[in-house]
Amino acid sequence: MFDDLRDLYQEVIFDHNRNPRNFRVMDNADRKVEGFNPLCGDRLTLYLKMDGDKITDASFQGSGCAISTASVSLMTEIVKGKTEQEAEDLFTKFHEMTTGKDENFNLEAVGKLAVLAGVREYPARVKCATLAWHTLDAALKNEQKSISTE
């Protein structure tokens, strides 16, 4: 019945929505930033544990749509073990993928985040996917204030 939506709602997204990874409060976090999408009310709190410039642990709490939940769940998995610079590079690539300006975008560059590439066809939903990454960006820049997609 929802054949048209297979590119947007891949099974991996449903899986992460049902069972979000790293969904917990981190008591000893080095960085903690809140992300908010006022358009749809999505809220998340992102926690990072750092060792020098390396992200050793990432977790989150909050509520949002399937796209935003899957996006932040996947993100916390993929950034663990990455340096700040590596994570920022991934953010740049993820942003390029979801905004869809480059038609020849190489999906392999973002690994399993490629399951979120479908949002580029749904302009109203791009911010659902990028909220997690804007929040991470703020956390890496050590901004303590809440960030908003608007």
Added chain:
Amino acid sequence: MTNFPVEKIRADFPILAELIRNKPLVYLDNAASCQKPQAVIDSIVHLYSHDYANVHRGVHTLSVRSTDKFEGARSKVKDFINAASDKEIIFVRGATEAINLIAQTYGKTNIKAGEEILITAMEHHSNIVPWQMLCEQTGAVLKVAPINRQGELIYDEFEKLISDKTKLVSVVHMSNALGTINPVERIIAAAHAKNIPVLLDGAQAIPHMAVDVQALDCDFYVFSGHKLYAPSGIGVLYGKQAFLEAMPPYQGGGDMIRKVTFEETEYNTLPYKFEAGTPNIADTVGLGAAIDYLNAIGMDNIAAYEAELLDYATEKAKQIKGLRIIGEAAHKGAILSFTLDRIHPHDIGTMLDSLGIAIRAGHHCAMPVMDFFEVPATARASFAMYNTKEEIDVLMKGIESLIEVFG
């Protein structure tokens, strides 16, 4: 169903024949804006093709024709809401502008520091923010009457909040987020007993029921054309003449003056005092055409048909496991706001869109209502006179399917 001519009505709305993602459009976002019948579209094309010029004071033929059509629309609005005079009908951009106008003219002159404006917890942002702005400017205080879990005004609490300090009661006639129809007769009687004027925000109520401002005895009534099958960008502020006469103008410019020198300006009479600049002529004519169209069907017939649609949709929705209806007032208009267990409204909106079904997902410009029900957003199906039971079946089947997909 009654003998309501829904198929004939549907044929009058060209957009209803659109295919969305290769499926017949099921348009259930009417509380945000209604679609337009051919008669309204034609009225605008006809005006620009045959009768258009600037209105008022023109001596040439086209200006006279344009003025006649424009002022004719004012009379139609007056009759439609049963105002006492054309002078009480002020054209504005929409309900939002009308409320801002009242806040900045009536409010600024009459509500002083420490005095109060009373609203309810189910207001649209457009009946919250203009008052907050006024309070910021003058030191007045905004009071909010609470609602219950059904989404109804707790009337006793409302009445307790009416005090000697209350200078204006501003209440939504029908809630856009919940569908609740407020007991406006009681509210008006209680406020008038203490000589407090009442503003009704009729943006949501106006397409769903017959409104008689004299019978209601409200002091102000505001609505937008675009929710009444008329074009966007045109709305109405009704005010009792005595109030409008006493209020200072909102904006200065052409049309709102009688005599201007560099030393002083004499303002025009009603309604022109509040209509500075060239008005939205074509969309006003479109509003007149929409009213003609609705009168031919009859507002009471529309209300009866929509009540059947709402009952049908509510009954079907209650059979869906995991669906929670937000807004279960005993007296309610054709709006079905809901949430689904573990499925975010934005996912519901995107999935239904892929089936050609247009609903709204979000806070519906009523964030305090969302906070009250402790939800970030709701999905909202809102019905109009051109919707059918079959469309409600399509909606419910879509909801059941997406619940299955989410698992």
